[in-house]
Amino acid sequence: xxxxxxxxxxxxxxxxxxxxxxxxxxxxxxxxxxxxxxxxxxxxxxxxxxxxxxxxxxxxxxxxxxxxxxxxxxxxxxxxxxxxxxxxxxxxxxxxxxxxxxxxxxxxxxxxxxxxxxxxxxxxxxxxxxxxxxxxxxxxxxxxxxxxxxxxxxxxxxxxxxxxxxxxxxxxxxxxxxxxxxxxxxxxxxxxxxxxxxxxxxxxxxxxxxxxxxxxxxxxxxxxxxxxxxxxxxxxxxxxxxxxxxxxxxxxxxxxxxxxxxxxxxxxxxxxxxxxxxxxxxxxxxxxxxxxxxxxxxxxxxxxxxxxxxxxxxxxxxxxxxxxxxxxxxxxxxxxxxxxxxxxxxxxxxxxxxxxxxxxxxxxxxxxxxxxxxxxxxxxxxxxxxxxxxxxxxxxxxxxxxxxxxxxxxxxxxxxxxxxxxxxxxxxxxxxxxxxxxxxxxxxxxxxxxxxxxxxxxxxxxxxxxxxxxxxxxxxxxxxxxxxxxxxxxxxxxxx
Numbered sequence: 161x162x163x164x165x166x167x168x169x170x171x172x173x174x175x176x177x178x179x180x181x182x183x184x185x186x187x188x189x190x191x192x193x194x195x196x197x198x199x200x201x202x203x204x205x206x207x208x209x210x211x212x213x214x215x216x217x218x219x220x221x222x223x224x225x226x227x228x229x230x231x232x233x234x235x236x237x238x239x240x241x242x243x244x245x246x247x248x249x250x251x252x253x254x255x256x257x258x259x260x261x262x263x264x265x266x267x268x269x270x271x272x273x274x275x276x277x278x279x280x281x282x283x284x285x286x287x288x289x290x291x292x293x294x295x296x297x298x299x300x301x302x303x304x305x306x307x308x309x310x311x312x313x314x315x316x317x318x319x320x321x322x323x324x325x326x327x328x329x330x331x332x333x334x335x336x337x338x339x340x341x342x343x344x345x346x347x348x349x350x351x352x353x354x355x356x357x358x359x360x361x362x363x364x365x366x367x368x369x370x371x372x373x374x375x376x377x378x379x380x381x382x383x384x385x386x387x388x389x390x391x392x393x394x395x396x397x398x399x400x401x402x403x404x405x406x407x408x409x410x411x412x413x414x415x416x417x418x419x420x421x422x423x424x425x426x427x428x429x430x431x432x433x434x435x436x437x438x439x440x441x442x443x444x445x446x447x448x449x450x451x452x453x454x455x456x457x458x459x460x461x462x463x464x465x466x467x468x469x470x471x472x473x474x475x476x477x478x479x480x481x482x483x484x485x486x487x488x489x490x491x492x493x494x495x496x497x498x499x500x501x502x503x504x505x506x507x508x509x510x511x512x513x514x515x516x517x518x519x520x521x522x523x524x525x526x527x528x529x530x531x532x533x534x535x536x537x538x539x540x541x542x543x544x545x546x547x548x549x550x551x552x553x554x555x556x557x558x559x560x561x562x563x564x565x566x567x568x569x570x571x572x573x574x575x576x577x578x579x580x581x582x583x584x585x586x587x588x589x590x591x592x593x594x595x596x597x598x599x600x601x602x603x604x605x606x607x608x609x610x611x612x613x614x615x616x617x618x619x620x621x622x623x624x625x626x627x628x629x630x631x632x633x634x635x636x637x638x639x640x641x642x643x644x645x646x647x648x649x650x651x652x653x654x655x656x
Contacts, residue, residue: 167186167192168186168187168236169184169185169186169192169231169235169236169598170184170185170235170236170237170238170239170398170598170601170602170605171183171184171185171224171227171228171235171237171238171239171598172184172185172239172241172591172593172594172595172596172597172598172599172601173220173223173224173238173239173240173241173400173594173597174241174242174403174406174591174593174594174597175216175220175240175241175242175243175321175322175325175403176243176403176593177201177243177262177263177264178198178199178200178201179196179197179198179199179219180196180197180199180216180219180220180222180223181194181195181196181223181591181594182194182195182196182223182224182226182227182594183227183591183594183595183598184227184230184231184235184598185594185595185598185599185602187602187607187608189595189599189613189615191591191595192231193227193230193231194227194591194594195222195223195226195227195230196223197219197220197222197223197226198219199211199212199215199216199219200215201262202259205267207265207266207267207269207294208265208267209261209262209263209264209265209266210259210260210261210262210265211259211260211262211321212259212260213248213256213259213260213321213324214256216260216321217321217324217325217328220325221388221389224238224389224390224391225388225389225390228389228390228391229390234391234392234395235391235395236396236601236605237377237395237396237397237398237601237604237605238389238391238395238396238397238398238601239397239398239400239597239598239600239601239604240322240325240326240336240397240398240399240400240401240597241400241401241402241403241406241593241594241596241597242320242321242322242339242400242402242403243262243263243321243402243403244263244295244339244342244402244403244404244447245262245263245295245296245297245320245342245343246260246261246262246263246297246320246321246322247260247261247265247297247300247301247318247319247320248260248261248318248319248320248321248324249304249311249312249314249315249317249318250315250316250317250318250319250324250327251314251315251316252316252317254317254324254327254328254333256324257311257314257315258304258308258311260320260321261300263295264295264461264504265294265295265300266294266295266505266513267294267300267303268294268299268300268302268303269294269505269513269514271294271299271302271303271306272292272293272294272299272513273512273513273514275292275360276291276292276293276442276511280356280360282442283356284298284344284354284356284357284360285442287347287348287349287354287356287357288341288343288344288345288346288347288348288354288357289341289348289436289437289445289446289447289448289454289456290341290342290343290344290445290447291442291443291444291445291507291508291511292344292442292511293507293511293513294513295507295513296342296343296344297318297320297343297344297345298343298344298345298357298360298361299344301318301361301362301363302360302361305361305362312362315367316367317333317367317368317369318363318367318368319333319335319368319369320335320339322335322336322339322400323335323339323369326378326397326399328382328385329378329381329382329385329397330378330380330381330382330397331382332370333368333369333370334369334370334372334378334399335368335369335370335371335372336371336372336373336374336376336399336400336401336402337351337371337372337373337374337401337448337449337450338374338400338401338402338405338447338448338449339401339402340353340369340371340448341446341447341448342402342445342447344357345357345358345361345368346371348436348446348447348448348454349436351371351448351451352365352371353365353368353371372399373399373450374398374399374400374401374405374448374449374450374600375398375399375450375600375603375604376398376399376604377396377397377398377399377604377605378396378397378398378399379394379396379397380393380394381393381394381395381397396605398597398600398601398604400597400600400601401449401596401597401600402447403593404428404430404447404455404457404459404593405447405449405455405596406592406593406594406595406596406597406600407420407422407430407563407592407593407596408420408430408431408432408449408455408596409432409449409596409599409600409610409611409613410591410592410593410594410595410596410597410599411561411563411587411592411596411615412561412587412613412614412615413430413431413432413561414432414453414611414613415432416431416432416433416434416554416555417431417555417556417557417558417559418431418432418557418558418559418560418561419431419457419547419550419557419559419560419561419582420560420561420562420563420592421543421560421561421562421563421576421584422562422563422564423463423464423539423543423562423564423565423566423572424463424464424564424565424566425463425464425465425468426459426460426461426462426463426465427459427460427462427463427539427542427543427564428457428458428459428460428543428546429457429458429543429546429547429550429560430455430456430457430458431455431456431457431550431554431555431557432449432453432454432455432456433453433454433455433456433554433555434452434453434454435454436448436454436456437454437456437550437553437554438553439549439552439553441509441549442511443458443508443509443511443546443549443553444456444457444458444508444509444546444549444550444553445457445458445459445508453611456550456553456554457508457546457550458507458508458509458546458549458550459507459508460506460507460508460539460542460543460546461502461503461504461505461506461507462501462502462503462504462506462517462539462542463539463564463566464480464564464565464566465503465504466501466503466517466535466539467480467483467484467532467535467536468480469503470483470531470532470535471483474528475528480565480568481568481569483532484536484566484569484571484572485569485571486528486529486532487529487532487533487535487536488533488536488569488571488572488575489529490527490529490530490532490533491533492578492628492631492632493537493628493631493632493634493635494526494530494531494533494534494537494635495523495525495526495530496521496523496635497519497520497521497522497523497526497530497531497533497534498519498520498521498534498537498538498635498638498639498642499517499518499519499520499531499534499535499537499538500517500518500519500520500538500639500642500643500646501517501535501538501539501542502515502516502517502518502643503516503517506542506643508542508545508546508549509545509546509549510643512643512647514650514654515643515647515650516646516650516653516654518642518646519531519534520638520642521638536572536575537575537579537632537635538639540575540576540579541579541635541636541639541640543576544579544580544636545640547580557580557582558582559582559583559584559585560576560580560582560583560584560585561584561585561586561587561619562576562584562585562586563586563587563592567586570622573586573622574622574625576622577622577623577624577625578624578625578626578627578628578629578632579629579632579636580624581624581626581629582624583621583622583623583624584621584622585619585620585621585622586619586620586621586622587615587619599613
């Protein structure tokens with residue numbers, strides 16, 4: 161139903177891995193309308209994770225159009241958020257020469273493994289803030305150059321999905337500083353393409369989009385595109401940022417010491433700081449939001465997706481909520497059973513796409529519930545290890561705002577509080593990235609100070625309890641050794 165809303169609003173558009181979501185946000189941060197459009201991913205070969213860029217583009221257009229219809233008036237601006245690390249080759253007209261490769265595409269793992277621990281790899285990491293890993297466009301470029309050299313030579317530009325949308329709007333290849341800093345080829349201190357990474361990639365900056373500030377307001381939209389979106393051609397579009405940076409802003413976790421943690425299919429923990437993290441062990445990413453705001457942290461590959469795998473493989477009659485409830489009925493520490501949940505390899509803190517999962521400590525008394533609990537605790541330990549790295553490189557964590565599908569289980573949030581020994585804050589906002597985009601838009605229009613925003617609804621606070629903390633720390637001590645102890649074993653199994 162179309163309604164007429166005279167209050168000014170900005171559209172926050174979040175282009176995610178599985179869907180595009182648009183929210184209409186007033187200057188107070190209130191969401192007045194929303195719409196979501198889903199799309200699918202393709203896995204045609206082992207390690208391949210792709211999407212049809214035209215299908216994603218159509219979904220973005222559709223969700224914006226529907227939200228404008230709901231509001232009944234034109235927005236003050238459209239502000240963009242986007243998942244990181246997407247990559248495709250296009251010709252000079254912006255026509256796709258390849259499918260869209262997603263962050264989860266691991267086909268370039270051989271290149272990443274060869275470069276990661278070299279002096280060159282460490283220099284590129286320190287300059288760009290992006291760990292050497294198959295997720296990054298930097299590594300995907302190497303695969304394309306080696307395996308599809310004709311397309312590599314033909315491509316006029318290498319871009320992600322948000323850059324494709326902006327090209328449709330303005331006819332230029334433009335990338336915001338935040339998404340650029342997730343490519344692995346962008347110097348996060350000079351805010352320009354990093355020459356040494358480009359040399360390794362075999363390209364010049366002429367084959368990459370023009371970097372612009374995340375607060376850049378663009379005007380002069382193509383009239384046909386504006387008509388598809390249902391807005392006037394003079395509508396402003398904010399270049400915007402990556403979803404992780406904007407989720408931090410949308411959740412109000414903007415001060416050093418205030419971390420944001422999310423668990424969906426994967427997971428992450430991040431903190432906003434005035435400068436990039438200095439991490440000699442290459443455990444953390446540092447992504448630019450503005451010249452004085454960086455989001456530092458780490459993502460894990462295996463969150464709710466690991467639970468989904470276990471359920472489908474062993475408990476097909478169960479569901480997510482039953483899984484979690486059954487798991488947490490087992491005793492804390494799972495009676496000494498440990499899980500290294502690296503089903504899809506791992507990102508932070510080890511950044512090894514070829515690593516494998518394991519259950520260790522199996523004894524006769526262990527039941528299915530013990531295995532389920534060990535898996536959930538393993539996911540929590542993975543995030544805790546990233547939190548330790550954040551505290552090593554930055555400042556102590558004082559509190560953590562949580563989000564994602566796992567927050568449907570208060571017991572799981574409490575488990576995290578007990579492991580971290582930090583208060584966990586739940587705001588029940590599933591649209592933090594889209595909301596953050598709109599807030600950055602209002603900030604660019606000088607209507608609000610986005611850094612002073614706090615979610616309207618009071619947070620539910622999960623206070624840490626100490627009863628079982630010693631058990632968790634005993635298991636975590638063993639967990640933190642597992643990957644390194646098993647790495648040679650994993651290598652042997654890969655050879656098979």
